[in-house]
Amino acid sequence: MLLRLIWESFRFAMQALKSNLTRTVLSLLGVTVGIFAIIAVFTLVDSLENNIKNSLSFLGNNIIRVDRFPFTSGPQEYPWWKYFRRPPGSYAEYQFLSERLKNAEAVTIFAEARTTAKQGSNAYERVALQGVVFSHKDVYEVPIGEGRFFTELEISAARNVAIIGVKIARALFPGEGSPLGKELKVKGLRFTVIGLFEEEGEGLFDAPSKDEAILIPFGSFSKLYNVGRYGLEPVIAAKGMDDDLELVALENEMAGLLRAKRGLKPTEEDNFALNKSEFIQNAVGAIFAVISIAGWVIGGFSILIGGFGIANIMFVSVKERTNIIGIQKSLGAKNYFILLQFLFEAVFLSLIGGLAGLLIVFGFTFVDLGSLELILSMKNILLGLGLSSVIGILSGIVPASIAAGLDPVEAIRSA
Template identity: 45%
Template sequence: MVLFFKLFKESFYFAYDALRQNKTRTFLSLLGITIGIVTIISVFALVDTFRGKLQESADKLGTKTVFIEKWPWGGFGEYPWWKYVQRPEAQLKEAELLKARLNDVEGVSYELHIANKTLKHKNNSIEGAKIIAVSYDSYKTWTFDFEEGRYFTELESQSGTALTVIGAGVAEGLFPNQQAVGKFIKIMGRNVMVVGVLKKEGEDMLGFSFDNEVVIPLNFARNLIDIRNNNYSPQITVRGKDNLNIDQLEDELRGAMRSIRKLKPAQEDDFALNKSTILSEQLDQMFIIINIAGWIIGGFSILVGGFGIANIMFVSVKERTNIIGIQKSLGAKNYFILMQFLFESIALSLIGGLLGLAIVFGASQLATHLFDFKIILNLDNIIRGITISVVIGVISGFWPAYSASALNPVDAIRSN
């Protein structure tokens, strides 16, 4: 073990000496390793970052939640839209029937999405707001985190009282520096009282946020729109209980919906059961392609760097042939010479790899502080970068090290 550390220490010294004496040549050789590590680790760091943000978005949608809609989520690969366009939209009566039939669910809600509306409060207004009309059970199927106020009561929801829960962005736009609860806003010509303000979320990776949305009771929406109109992207949202597996919930929902719509056994489903894992799986496929591209691009750079290090090591062996002969004449074994040059190659490669990791770390800190975009450079990626560097060092240095260890001591001493 002592010999190992002594060899490693001396190898770093020789590697440093090579850098000091041949700065340009060594720098250009290490540049390939550095660029390759930067490319590969940057790709992995970005993929980990986006995957983490995607998981946060999926958690917001609910890992036990299924959305019954006309259109399936997707777009990757084959997407037979001509078949989906003929499907019927989700209906309120279907949500009510599901609620009566299903036992292992937290709630079943029906929602309509009314887009691009103007909201007003005195002299303040917001353009392009999104209004969501929901049945009472929506608080069971979605997670509403309140900054102030509350959700509708069941009586208020059933009676169609003119009340609303607004997002943080709407509250900031209509009620700057003041409390919103208890005040009125104008929605589609009607005065509606604010009973709750949701906490600020920020837009997630899937583009979803309650910040600029307004939630109103479905029965109140009857006074504003024809809720049977299919232009409002109706959906049924079902959240299963914690003890129910999402696949079990999906199977139960499929059977119930097929029964409600009286579909024959040979008929295909005329509805989509969407869940957050669908998006995760599709984006994972994209991440795999990105990872492969990162390996290919980075691999070419590392290959060039590996040839550069091998060239440095052959030059080093030639310059130190006389020293190798003296070491062997004093009793140095072949494995000692081999390990000496092999460790030197690893040390050179590690210097390039560590420089690449430092660049990635610096870029991640810059992105975090200047652009408020936190890039995850976790321990796995650091270990991956170091491991790649060590492997390239071993591959690039083995043959020069072997040729050094195989030298005849007498011939080596006489060289000059």
Template identity: 55%
Template sequence: MIYLRLIAESFRFAWQALRANLLRTFLSLLGVTIGIFAIISVFTLVDSLERNVRDSMSFIGDKVIYVQKWPWTFEGDRPWWKYMQWPQPNVREFRTLERNLTNDAGTAIFVDKGNNTFKQGNNSYSNAGLIGISYDYNKVTEIPVEQGRYFVPQEIDAARNVIIIGHEVANTLFPHTNALGGEVKVAGQKFTVIGVMEKQGENMFGAPNFDQMGVVPYGAFAKMFDVGPDGIGSTIAVKGREDDLGLLELEYEIQGLMRNVRGLRPRDEDNFALNRPEMIRQAVGGFFEVVGLAGWVIGSFAILVGGFGIANIMFVSVKERTNIIGIQKSLGAKNYFILFQFLFESVFLSLLGGGIGILLVFLLTLIPQDMMKVTLSVGNIILGLGVSAVIGMLSGIIPAVLASNLDPVIAIRSK
């Protein structure tokens, strides 16, 4: 009970000091407010940007290895022109992996081409993407079909002219009717719409947007465009199993099968790239770590100034209330009561400044954004309040100790 009374008494003193010197308090808290605002706003923007980037990268899948001609990152001393000599993955290699892999959860081949025009009657949609896929592609990357259905194996094997279109494509080509069962013309070929994908929205950094795409069987794509060594390159995607940590077993198995099917001798270098989403995620994670560190550095200077401001308030407060401290001690107040009283006031003022900074960040998140949704997380709120509390303790500990050690007789006689 005594601790509750101590907290209530300390809160009352802190509130009285705040009201008695509003301008001085406001100017002193400004540093903490700016500092917390800088740190939490940077962290909020970084978290939101990172979340949107990772969502935009979801099209590359999770626990997937991509067999491609070009690596996503260039390592070692291998000259760039050597990559030019590597062959493109082909259907024969895909069939070999599909039949012989034992550590996969799905193997698919796909090929894509941008800048296509979809037509339906008098309506057309330009700059659309087109992807040709094998049946197990939905095991590697989700195809979010909202209306209709996914392909059946017979449609893929027979290279039938059927298509799944994106939400934006469907609304443009079929503005007043249901797209299912309709016909879409692509590159002079007619396709029957069997599915419409869910609305995805804008992606970051130009990532593929299914809203603006069409998906067709791999064979149907190959009938329209030149797919092969001198044309559009294909990609083989292999989904790993959950129990294969790091996908090491799957990677070794793919490497062995690809070397065998390409007739590489033991001393020959690989002439294919095994790309993994972790390469991009690690690079993105490193970038955001640097940005977060910059936020700490920028905000720390403002918080440091704010800490000095609060310390100045506390020293002045001790000076102004020296006589009251002496009366309290003469009536039996313990040193810890005086110490806690001023320390609580310092923390309270710092938390107030930090709370205002967090409120400003929250108001920023209410500004509507088309490309990126900014959200203030609970973790960042706790971080901001925690930093404010620590700054308040550090700023008020010395004035609080000086106040608690005052001699009651000397304190009462002071003016």
């Protein structure tokens, strides 16, 4: 029964399309444009948000950093002069936290500087040189495509070993194959390459990339730079437990231990900032949530117009098929059969317009936008089909109700 009803509705929908193709296409154009506008905005927003969050992946997940400056402050005032006078984190504080923190999976300390790497006559400028400890890989992702990470002995002995990015490898060792075991110079000091990062590609907004990074032991970094002075301050970071919601337990424990280490009295305020990596990502998500609302508004008017177009087709269809409705009723067809017949037809027509809009969006995903990759997600496809179905139901319910309520005798006489 249901399959026959669906088939007849599909057949009548096709007849409605063929009977006056121009009128039908113009009527469905509103649904097509509306679905295209909404899904295109959502696809662009999702792609931008994912790209930006991937570009911010260097901040890590479930991580709290010890900084002088907070990521955010009050809405009116940001007393940077007060934060500027705060002491930076230190290696001693890292050891103190590493030994005592119970709500952290791991603790790390790192420092970063921009420099130039050389090998023979080849050089690569603006390298992101970073000094790390052995636990760094347990806090932040260190995707190594070739070679290995540092050993504890290499870290503790401050050996001159390095993990480099693919761009640096190509620039310093052109046509030489694997860079493993080869040497490069940083500020006159020789380093042996023991690892190669996986290639990341270009990030959005020129975000830091491991393709242009060099990782060395923290002790080796301290040989090259006076770590602790302004501009070369080490950052302490701790990775929280998965069951620690919003890292509340870790934040409270870190604050208490740091206050004790720095000898702060109960009446004194913190002279450090505990920054959560999720703050920036949540801020990005909030911005794109507003843009998504704009997408609903933009596409909503087009869908509304499309809904009126579908309703117009259905009213015409009811009028043209009044005699057939009368015959069906005289043969025993129930009101719900007539109602569902026209309702299915309206949904089919709306889905055709929605599918056309989705196909246009899908076509745009093949357009080259540089570092931004557009992806039409299954969530947005289902949203488009769902919206089309809802518009079809809302547009067809009144004409379908009118058709279901026709008197069979009067309907047959209308011929």
